[in-house]
Amino acid sequence: MDIGGTRTKIGIVAEDGNIVSRATVSTSERGEPEPLVEGIVSTLRPMLESQSRARKPVAAIGVSVAGFLDRDRSAMYANANLPALCNFPLRRVLRERLGQECTLEVDSNAAAIAEFQLGAGRGSARLLVVTVGTGLGGGVVIDGRLLRYTGECAGDIGHIIVAPGGRPCACGARGCLEAMVNSAALTERGGGRPVREVVKSARRGEQPASDAIAETAKWLGLGLASLSPLFAPDRIVVGGGVAAAGDLLLDSVRTSYRLHAAPDFRDSVGIVGSSFRGWEGMIGAALGALRPTS
Numbered sequence: 001m002d003i004g005g006t007r008t009k010i011g012i013v014a015e016d017g018n019i020v021s022r023a024t025v026s027t028s029e030r031g032e033p034e035p036l037v038e039g040i041v042s043t044l045r046p047m048l049e050s051q052s053r054a055r056k057p058v059a060a061i062g063v064s065v066a067g068f069l070d071r072d073r074s075a076m077y078a079n080a081n082l083p084a085l086c087n088f089p090l091r092r093v094l095r096e097r098l099g100q101e102c103t104l105e106v107d108s109n110a111a112a113i114a115e116f117q118l119g120a121g122r123g124s125a126r127l128l129v130v131t132v133g134t135g136l137g138g139g140v141v142i143d144g145r146l147l148r149y150t151g152e153c154a155g156d157i158g159h160i161i162v163a164p165g166g167r168p169c170a171c172g173a174r175g176c177l178e179a180m181v182n183s184a185a186l187t188e189r190g191g192g193r194p195v196r197e198v199v200k201s202a203r204r205g206e207q208p209a210s211d212a213i214a215e216t217a218k219w220l221g222l223g224l225a226s227l228s229p230l231f232a233p234d235r236i237v238v239g240g241g242v243a244a245a246g247d248l249l250l251d252s253v254r255t256s257y258r259l260h261a262a263p264d265f266r267d268s269v270g271i272v273g274s275s276f277r278g279w280e281g282m283i284g285a286a287l288g289a290l291r292p293t294s
Contacts, residue, residue, distance in 0.1 A: 221256020
């Protein structure tokens with residue numbers, strides 16, 4: 001399962017990364033942790049029972065969650081977009097409710113696992129994966145190992161400030177990279193329409209929608225250029241809901257990146273889209289449970 005600020009994605013994932021079954025439940029509408037856990041369990045349990053009846057029982061349960069994890073990866077302790085789960089014993093409660101051991105991983109790390117093992121990050125020596133949706137998270141894989149720094153991940157990279165005085169951010173600052181590129185920012189630029197509607201309109205050639213995506217891409221390219229000296233990636237994978245715009249977004253991201261990046265990174269870093277159409281967090285959670293990382 002992949003617990004995000006807006007939606008939680010739930011499914012059965014095969015060892016090769018193929019999704020056998022999937023569903024989503026609302027995260028934000030449930031508010032408190034207990035209703036969210038109940039929604040997850042009631043959705044996942046029939047899938048588990050179906051696998052058992054088919055004599056293909058699940059081998060492990062992996063959970064990715066937006067936010068910083070404690071040192072033993074049993075609970076999330078900080079995320080402005082998901083306050084209800086802060087300090088809630090998520091791993092223990094899910095283990096008790098589902099009757100099976102669970103592993104907990106930061107969602108950006110899970111996305112990085114999926115891309116590195118099976119997706120657009122295969123073969124990269126220094127991989128940066130960013131997921132752009134309700135928030136912006138990033139995972140880093142160096143020589144096959146996840147970078148764990150603040151909060152059991154690479155830190156909250158979405159909160160570098162790229163536009164002083166820019167849009168207010170959930171963290172309390174203004175002009176954070178997250179605030180400038182997340183789904184709310186794109187919706188705002190697109191006249192209040194959901195991201196999927198803005199993308200559809202841009203594909204039909206509607207100029208205001210294309211402009212909204214280009215403005216979002218400009219800030220994302222600037223942010224990635226700012227992050228490159230920290231992680232020195234040879235490849236950057238962009239995933240999450242906003243990345244559903246595909247090359248409508250990424251072509252402009254690459255242009256902005258080359259404009260702002262230092263010479264050492266300008267032409268040597270490949271920027272590509274995710275292989276998993278927004279499901280990379282769930283797939284990575286499953287892969288991490290099957291083949292635990294350090």
